[in-house]
Amino acid sequence: MKKARIVLFTLAVCLLTAVCAWASADGAEGPNWKNFILRSINFALVVGVVWWVAGKKIASTFGGRRLSIENQLADLEERKAAAQKRLADVEHSIANLEAERAQILGDYKAQGEALKASIVKAAEEQAERIKSQALLSAEQESKAAADALRVEMADKIIEAAQGLLAKKLTAEVQDKLVDDALGKVVLN
Template identity: 35%
Template structure:
């Protein structure tokens, strides 16, 4: 039997295992494996906790993003409404300004027409007065002039008393 090398290697291996058993290598190995399992378990727990935190944080950011998008949509809608209202108001203001300017222009035209009519009338009065003066001066004799002066004085005297 000792001549067979497989048998000798087998016996040596069994003796080696026995020595390891005797010195408590199996306990050390089991303790090391238990520690490693515990460390792996704690790392998995930590990873699970971090994952849950990340999901919570992601949900929070997604909710904030949706709120921000809703606010942006509200702001854009409000800006559009204000722009439309401003455009309508600007059109109304422009129409009012045009009406005011037209009214002012018509008033200025009317005033200019009135001024021109007055000027023509005044000129016609001057011409008529001058023509009447010349006609009266040509047709008036000194006796007639004296009679008119006396009649005017009498009329003034009667009105003053």
Template identity: 45%
Template sequence: MAVATLVLLGIVSHYSDPYNAWINLLARVGNVCVFLYILWRAGGKAIVSSLSSRRTNIAEELDSLARRKLEAEEQLKDLQSRIANLNAEREAILEESRAQGEALKASLIAEAQAEAEKIREQAARAADTETKGAVDALRNQIADEIIEAVEASLKERLNANKHAKLIDNALKKVVLN
């Protein structure tokens, strides 16, 4: 009934002889209301559900963004504290590297000194061995020369008779004792 009245009002406003602006406005508002009513009947529930689901989605997205903002702020604070401590960490790492370098240097020096000591001991043993060998060889050579000199001296002093007597006396002493 309201729709029919509005349609009739629209027709009358266009065909009336004296133009009335209020009737024209009322007809236009009525036409808009009829159009909105038709839209509501055709897709009102879909529009309402779409808008309510959109509202829910927006609320969830805002909550998600708020959580992400808090997480980002926490990460920012963490990064700022790490940046503030970066210089101290760098110094600690450098000091640790220096200490490791010094320890490595000391161990290398200790190993080198131990190796040098071993080499010195080996050289001393080799020198002792060579010295003893040289002394033994020299003693043997001197003993051989002394024997040869004594033998030559005895041969000069003893003739064949004296020599035979000396041997006989030595044999008798050995046999009798």
């Protein structure tokens, strides 16, 4: 039914166009209706044959094109929705950018303070170790100096005692001391 309307409408437009063209002609005689009708029939037959031979292909081409356009429009709508969503996400992230920046700065400051505290603690511990090592080293050096002083004093006392004994000790007293020492050794 719809096809018949389209065909009738097309024929009516063709007839009206032809009548207007003949009406504007300079000839005094009227239109040659026989020639016009034959040409219209010829035209209708050519269109009918073309439609019969390639009508389905033409219709499927235009139908396929229509489906392709519909698919492209649907795809564009989907892409538009996705782009709007991404735009909303970007706007949201831009809105939160200042808060994120403040949070990142706060995190870095906290990390810096923690690092500073650990460095100060390590330096204090190292200073304590150095102090304790210095005290220990000073004690050891003072002991070594005291021991060296004792050894030196003992050596001087021994030298002084030897000098006194050498002055007061005679050969007879020396022989008597040797004999007493040997007697004690033999008896024990």
